Amino acid sequence: MSSSTSGCSTTLGWKSCNLFVQLGLNCSGFNVVSVPFKEKSPVRKFSVACSAVSSSSDPLLVKAARGDPVSRPPAWMMRQAGRYMAVYRKLAEKYPSFRERSETTDLIVEISLQPWEAFKPDGVIIFSDILTPLPAFGIPFDIEEVRGPVIPSPTRSKEGLKALHPIDLEKLNFVGDSLKILRQEVGGQAAVLGFVGAPWTLATYIVEGGTTRTYTTIKSMCHTAPHVLRALLSHLAQAIADYIVFQVESGAHCIQIFDSWGGQLPPDMWERWSKPYIEEIVNVVRNKCPKVPLVLYINGNGGLLERMKGTGVDVIGLDWTVDMADGIKRLGGGISVQGNVDPAYLFSPLPALTEEIQRVVRCAGPRRHILNLGHGVLVGTPEAAVAHFFEVARSLKFDTLFQDQAAEEPELVV
Numbered sequence: 501m502s503s504s505t506s507g508c509s510t511t512l513g514w515k516s517c518n519l520f521v522q523l524g525l526n527c528s529g530f531n532v533v534s535v536p537f538k539e540k541s542p543v544r545k546f547s548v549a550c551s552a553v554s555s556s557s558d559p560l561l562v563k564a565a566r567g568d569p570v571s572r573p574p575a576w577m578m579r580q581a582g583r584y585m586a587v588y589r590k591l592a593e594k595y596p597s598f599r600e601r602s603e604t605t606d607l608i609v610e611i612s613l614q615p616w617e618a619f620k621p622d623g624v625i626i627f628s629d630i631l632t633p634l635p636a637f638g639i640p641f642d643i644e645e646v647r648g649p650v651i652p653s654p655t656r657s658k659e660g661l662k663a664l665h666p667i668d669l670e671k672l673n674f675v676g677d678s679l680k681i682l683r684q685e686v687g688g689q690a691a692v693l694g695f696v697g698a699p700w701t702l703a704t705y706i707v708e709g710g711t712t713r714t715y716t717t718i719k720s721m722c723h724t725a726p727h728v729l730r731a732l733l734s735h736l737a738q739a740i741a742d743y744i745v746f747q748v749e750s751g752a753h754c755i756q757i758f759d760s761w762g763g764q765l766p767p768d769m770w771e772r773w774s775k776p777y778i779e780e781i782v783n784v785v786r787n788k789c790p791k792v793p794l795v796l797y798i799n800g801n802g803g804l805l806e807r808m809k810g811t812g813v814d815v816i817g818l819d820w821t822v823d824m825a826d827g828i829k830r831l832g833g834g835i836s837v838q839g840n841v842d843p844a845y846l847f848s849p850l851p852a853l854t855e856e857i858q859r860v861v862r863c864a865g866p867r868r869h870i871l872n873l874g875h876g877v878l879v880g881t882p883e884a885a886v887a888h889f890f891e892v893a894r895s896l897k898f899d900t901l902f903q904d905q906a907a908e909e910p911e912l913v914v
Contacts, residue, residue, distance in 0.1 A: 561622045561691035562753050565793035565815050565836050567868045573861050575893035576623030576693070577886070578797070579876030580615040585883060587614050598643045602628050608678040613685060618883070619890045623691045623754070623870075626678055626747075630697030630758055631705060636671040637739045638663045639706055647710060654709040656721065661731055667739040669746050676750035683751030694752030696744055698759035698796075699736035699781075700774035706732065715764050722773060729773070737777040741784040748789050756795040757781070757813070763800025770804055775811060782812040795838055799875065805830050820874025824863035836868035843873045846885040853885060857892045858901070866898035 558566075561574035582588055588611060592601065601607045611627040631649055634641050641651045655661060669676075675694075682692045705711070707718040707729070721729045744755050762774045782794060796808055797817030808816050809831055818827045818839035828837060845856050861871060871893050877886065 557688055559622065559688060559691040559753060561870055562793060564868060564870050565754060565795070566791070567836060569867065571898060572896045573864070573869050573871040573893060574622035574691075575871040575890055576621040576625065577615075577873050577877050577889070578625075580619075580621060580625065580886070581611050581627050582877065583879050584877050584881040584886070585614055585618070587618075598629075602632060603674050605674045605677045605681070608674065609681045609685070612678070612682055615886075616686065616690065619887050620894075621690065621890055622893075623693045624682055624686050625693035625695060625756070626675065626682065626752075628675060628695070630695070630702065630760070632675065633667060633672055633696075633739065633743050634702070634706070636669065637667040637735070638665045641705070649705055650710045651705055652709075654717075655706050655732055656717070656725065656728070658728055661728065661735075664732075664735050667742050669742065672743070672746065676746060679747060679750035679752050691753040692751055693754050693756060694744070694747035694750075695756040695758060696740050696747075698757050698762060698774060699733045699740060699777035700765070700770075701759050701761045702736050702740075703729070703732055704761045704764075715761065719765075719769075722769065733773070733777045734780075737780040741781045744781065744785050745788050748785075748792050752792075754793045754795065755785070756797060756817070759796065759798045762798040763804065767803050767807060771807060775807060778811045778813075786812065793836075795870075797838070809835055815870065817872065818874060822874075824860050828864065836870065837864060838870040838872045840872065840874035841889075843875050843878045843881070846873075846878070846881045846889065850885065850888050853888060854892050857889065858896070861896055861901065866902055
């Protein structure tokens, strides 16, 4: 970590055990009475070096996330490393396995830096996958070319829970090593971003056995086996909290939590089956690393904004179906926002893209905004449009942008 950080050495514990107690679980060791967890490896203890105070040397993105004054909106893109880039496609031909690309340190670093070298975004996100940590706590998976993620043994019963064990972070050293290298490579010029999947979203894959369009099995499980699903979600919350602190310890300035499929739940169901577990994660990370910004993104989050704020995260990512001004009004003060240019605008004429970027930034205002897309970069997106996006972002200056806006507004006649 940089010299500006101060140590907050501690070991990561877990305080929220109510659901496990209801199932007869001993939280301290994950010994099971009625639904046993198999202990394959001890919980790894590690000390955490977290930024304890805001610093003038913090990257622009971190400052905006915390609500500190900035001169322009920092910008990065979800899925900014990937198939739309010719250099990535060439590398993927040489290394056709996605898991090899996302679980080999040298390849992770090379791919993560491809958009940094090409476009100089304000955030460099590690090339990984939300499913990457699953094998480290007992859930093997594969990624097939056509079907996508495949989990051969879905977890749907107490018996299935026996395969789970505390996360073995040593099995994820390629993530930690990659973040350390990225932090060195990027220096202080951009924020290094880590990310995780939220418990509900991870559970959809674990229960359904892979990708689904209907979510019928897991939604039914909310009513037919709620105790099993709660135990699974609690275990995921603990593992993901550990994983976030591990990423921060390894060099991540900021962490994004993807509850990608949280928007598939009705709002009252999201309150019951997703929000509490995100809150558990936020509480643990906040205790260990109080100044590390946490971003929460949900695809299709228009009906959940106010509820998302209640999780305690620092930044809410808006998808492109939410008007930026409306979203900020609904969220109120005290929280930052991220987004939310429609990814399809990158296929439009560049002047139209420029106007949309400026509109979104004007709606967001000069504080607490991280410019991004409202979803990930689409396959086939012209690289010239991505370059233009970042050029426009760097050219914006709040002092002139909002002066110009005031000058353009008609004077009220009383």
